[in-house]
Amino acid sequence: MHAKPLIVLVLVLIANCGFWLHLFNRINATGLPRKLTKSLEKLIVAVCFVLPSGMLIAHRAALLAWLQQANFWLPESGGWFNIYAICCLISGVLLGLGWLESRRWLIPPKHLLAVHTQQHDVHRSIAGGTPADRTTRFLQCLPGNEIGQLQLTRKELLIPRRLPGVDGLKLGHISDLHFTGQYRPEHYHFVLDRFLELEPDLIIVSGDIIDHDHCLSWIEPVLGRLQAPYGVSFVLGNHDCRVRAFDELLESLAALGHFDLGQQDQWIRLQDGTQIELFGNELPWLQRRESPRPNPSLAASSQTNGSTNLRIAVCHSPDQIDWARKMKCDLMLAGHTHGGQVRFPGIGPIVAPSRFGSRFASGVFYLPPTLMHVSRGLAGTHPLRWRCMPEASLLTLRSPP
Ligand SMILES: [Fe+2]
Known part of the structure; x- marks a missing residue:
């Protein structure tokens, strides 16, 4: 297993969690009825774990082969995983920059x-x-x-x-x-x-x-x-x-x-x-x-x-x-x-x-x-x-x- 694809995979998974956490925080600030808020919370937590797990299982053969390659590119036969990974990485960059900026308020x-x-x-x-x-x-x-x-x-x-x-x-x-x-x-x-x-x-x-x-x-x-x-x-x-x-x-x-x-x-x-x-x-x-x-x-x-x-x-x-x-x-x-x-x-x-x-x-x-x-x-x-x-x-x- 090579470090380069592994780093990309970890970044994708972190970005996935960051996206759903972003939604989780904001859903609780909307003032929606409590029952609806709680249902949406559960849905967000479920999707946060089920979506990447499903992707990894469905594309496990392509991903295992990808992890043997020494490059950062996504697997050629990644299919839906590649679309999911690109979406995660784009949202990770956009939300991650905002999150990093928000840390200055700790001072x-x-x-x-x-x-x-x-x-x-x-x-x-x-x-x-x-x-x-x-x-x-x-x-x-x-x-x-x-x-x-x-x-x-x-x-x-x-x-x-x-x-x-x-x-x-x-x-x-x-x-x-x-x-x-x-x-x-x-x-x-x-x-x-x-x-x-x-x-x-x-x-x-x-x-x-x-x-x-x-x-x-x-x-x-x-x-x-x-x-x-x-x-x-x-x-x-x-x-x-x-x-x-x-x-x-x-x-x-x-x-x-x-x-x-x-x-x-x-x-x-x-x-x-x-x-x-x-x-x-x-x-x-x-x-x-x-x-x-x-x-x-x-x-x-x-x-x-x-x-x-x-x-x-x-x-x-x-x-x-x-x-x-x-x-x-x-x-x-x-x-x-x-x-x-x-x-x-x-x-x-x-x-x-x-x-x-x-x-x-x-x-x-x-x-x-x-x-x-x-x-x-x-x-x-x-x-x-x-x-x-x-x-x-x-x-x-x-x-x-
Ligand atoms: Fe409180």
Whole structure:
């Protein structure tokens, strides 16, 4: 067997996986009904494996002969395999260049002034551990699985505009709590205790709070403990839509006094008179606003007229970054992508439900005029994380001098 055809064959197979992974990531960002999305996901995974396997089996004689030749050319009698291989290689070049470009976003912008992290082993800190069922307990024990950990990240962010009134403001950002029942409530109590020790001035929850109705009774005791001087504001995510008693979920959150940014915008006046404008966006899954949102161009003009308000967009998905930029938001907070859940050394995550793929899976990004923070979230429906610890963040804002 010669290395040259083997290299081509490996590249074809990698390009095949890359193409279907590209579709897999984007199908989850469309807002299609959950059943249809799940069916398409299964179809994509099946085709990703069945198509190359079928090609290799159907053309095995030609391929075996090809592997004995010392050249890069495809086999002369390759038939459909050659067409498939050429399609894979073309898509590999096109998508691969885009993917390579997306890796530059792994480098944080200069607006991230400092990062301090603190780690807690949630699972070992609670008597009896935190998984609530056998499967989760088994997955928890897999080598390297960080799902039972917590990383508190304190980040200093230089906001893009000079707004001295918000210098030193501490935003607590959590996302993707995913009350599924896979973990005991004690897990969340521990996590939120550590989060509150950071003493945020304002707490933002960027969606995916709950997955199942049987966890509705957790809302009051768990989320009720979130308290901050300027309150708690939230949007909902795609998983919150799965709750059948959706009205009950909204009533439970309203009873806590938390501000529902999915229904209306919020204005918060700080002690020195500076205002914070908070805009929620739950697209593409939910649109619950009672009143139409002001035209983005009007919002933009008020900003360019010398507004000293800090404008923050709170979205579930980082895919709404273009909207936040149109709204001339200084800061956008999002979650949804869970940091990719698995991060490979050097190349980062590859799976993320976003139209940008894994580009904005987690971290700090600057797309003028908006600085975006994407949280890795606190949990997920698949209790598996490698090199991607659950995260609760404290963002201390700094104004340019
Ligand atoms: Fe989520």
